[in-house]
Amino acid sequence: MFALKDLYQEVIVDHNRAPRNFGHLAAPTHRAEGFNPLCGDRLTIELAVDADGVIRELAFDGQGCAISVASASLMTEAVKGRTLAEAEPLFERFHTMLTTAVEVDLLNGDDSLGKLEALAGVRAYPSRVKCATLCWHALRSALHGETGATTE
Amino acid sequence: MSAPLLRQPVFNVESLRGQFPILATRVHGQPLVYLDNAATTQKPDRVIDALAHYYRHQNANVHRGVHHLSEVATSAYEAVREKVRRFLNARETREVIFTRGTTEAINLVAQSLSGHWLRPGDEVLISWMEHHSNIVPWQMACARTGAVLKVIPMTDAGEIDLDAARRLISERTRVLGIVHVSNALGTVNPVTELTRLAHDAGALVLVDGAQAVAHLPVDVQAIDCDFYVCSGHKQYGPTGVGALIGRASVLERMPPWQGGGDMIRAVRFEGTEYTDLPYRFEAGTPSIAEVIGWGAAIDWFEDLDHDALRTHEDAVLRYAEERASEVPGLRLVGTAARKVGVMSFVIDGVHPHDLGTIVDHHGVAIRTGHHCAMPVMERLGLPATARASFALYNTRQEVDTLITALLAAREVLA
Ligand SMILES: Cc1ncc(COP(=O)(O)O)c(C=O)c1O
Numbered sequence: 001m002f003a004l005k006d007l008y009q010e011v012i013v014d015h016n017r018a019p020r021n022f023g024h025l026a027a028p029t030h031r032a033e034g035f036n037p038l039c040g041d042r043l044t045i046e047l048a049v050d051a052d053g054v055i056r057e058l059a060f061d062g063q064g065c066a067i068s069v070a071s072a073s074l075m076t077e078a079v080k081g082r083t084l085a086e087a088e089p090l091f092e093r094f095h096t097m098l099t100t101a102v103e104v105d106l107l108n109g110d111d112s113l114g115k116l117e118a119l120a121g122v123r124a125y126p127s128r129v130k131c132a133t134l135c136w137h138a139l140r141s142a143l144h145g146e147t148g149a150t151t152e
Numbered sequence: 153m154s155a156p157l158l159r160q161p162v163f164n165v166e167s168l169r170g171q172f173p174i175l176a177t178r179v180h181g182q183p184l185v186y187l188d189n190a191a192t193t194q195k196p197d198r199v200i201d202a203l204a205h206y207y208r209h210q211n212a213n214v215h216r217g218v219h220h221l222s223e224v225a226t227s228a229y230e231a232v233r234e235k236v237r238r239f240l241n242a243r244e245t246r247e248v249i250f251t252r253g254t255t256e257a258i259n260l261v262a263q264s265l266s267g268h269w270l271r272p273g274d275e276v277l278i279s280w281m282e283h284h285s286n287i288v289p290w291q292m293a294c295a296r297t298g299a300v301l302k303v304i305p306m307t308d309a310g311e312i313d314l315d316a317a318r319r320l321i322s323e324r325t326r327v328l329g330i331v332h333v334s335n336a337l338g339t340v341n342p343v344t345e346l347t348r349l350a351h352d353a354g355a356l357v358l359v360d361g362a363q364a365v366a367h368l369p370v371d372v373q374a375i376d377c378d379f380y381v382c383s384g385h386k387q388y389g390p391t392g393v394g395a396l397i398g399r400a401s402v403l404e405r406m407p408p409w410q411g412g413g414d415m416i417r418a419v420r421f422e423g424t425e426y427t428d429l430p431y432r433f434e435a436g437t438p439s440i441a442e443v444i445g446w447g448a449a450i451d452w453f454e455d456l457d458h459d460a461l462r463t464h465e466d467a468v469l470r471y472a473e474e475r476a477s478e479v480p481g482l483r484l485v486g487t488a489a490r491k492v493g494v495m496s497f498v499i500d501g502v503h504p505h506d507l508g509t510i511v512d513h514h515g516v517a518i519r520t521g522h523h524c525a526m527p528v529m530e531r532l533g534l535p536a537t538a539r540a541s542f543a544l545y546n547t548r549q550e551v552d553t554l555i556t557a558l559l560a561a562r563e564v565l566a
Contacts, residue, residue: 004513040522040535065505
């Protein structure tokens, strides 16, 4: 049996209570909204990307469950200072972690997801994967110059 | 209210629970506490056995063969039409049209009325607390015909604003679609009064009884609506079956919606002659086993002591609302004076989605989200609620388990 505390780890509870990079940027270069029609959650991602393609600043706003808020908060920390080219594969590895039934050993060396690994427990709750990936879908839309994403 | 009770009705929940095999399930190592009955109820042995019996001993297509099995299946199927008529007190059996459920019944009416009843500028009136299935088919009908959709507002407590309804109903109103019991809030709506107001204006009235039939005595003649729709699976019957109860004089003037076998008298390439009610609205092979299973559910349900059942259900809901007030930060959503079956709520600092996952680990099944009633959520300024919905087999002990689980969820997150 999967223990509840594997899902609601300390890191997740903490980021839900006190989300990092929460709010809006003064001068975003990219912006997109994410919407999860299943639960009605919405969030907005704003980015400030510099000429070298580095994500200098980002912020998110909106409301959602602990998984989606913590995931967005952790994501902002994970991609800040990275280039656009680095953000995409990070999402892919994150997505693989959430949707692969077995614990794949991709979480060390260069492939480490760092604090994002706190969300690995979501894997046991297929109906909650969309909560954890909503922010990433929104980030991807923003980076692709789109204005919105849904998890459907 | 009235004279004192001469006899305290006895209602043996434990023996009833024993008739529902699924209630013995364990979830995450805990006994299942099933509080998602507004989504679908569990099924008693009588219903499960009727389905198996049909497939083992009676299976044949209906209305088609002269052979023995076809006659057995047809008469079992048609007997249920009479049971449904009696259950909802329709005038005639031909007023009972079998559908896949509430949703299909509403689509049938909305689509058929688009053909001859709705014109550009006409108004279709619904309420703010409709299930999506009593919104979207009407939006589609309006898009087809140029009619306009109007909405009766609801109060903060989750009741229909009757004054607003009186103002909105006019000679332009051609259809009123109204939910009998709200699935998101549990509100029991004054459907008889609303029907009278709409009839005075010359409109047809459809009442969505999906959440009503398992909790209230329903008498379609007393309500006097033109259409009453419901689903078997929310009243202890199988999925895939429901009914449209229509006033014969109205149905007779309505064009068929789906074409196919069973709904015709004669088919020629130059033109087809449709058959009479109710078959005119039942194209194709129906859900025969499910109809028969629903008949078993109605028989089983009607055998219960309904005064005792209602007393029990009211007591459990009231107990749940009382105990819920002990949970810090919990707020009930939907506090209408007349409610059945549903306790919707939010807890400060704990998103309903997380609540759903956490209480599931205590074996408690509740629904979280917008409950297919997004406008209700928007009206109340909430993205979602948690909803515990009750059936006749739920107990106070199960409510206690729910409350323990909610307190644990607060521990984890708030
Ligand atoms: C009030 C109400 N109307 C309509 C429906 C749709 O019923 P069904 O899905 O059985 O067609 C439901 C069920 O979710 C409901 O609660």
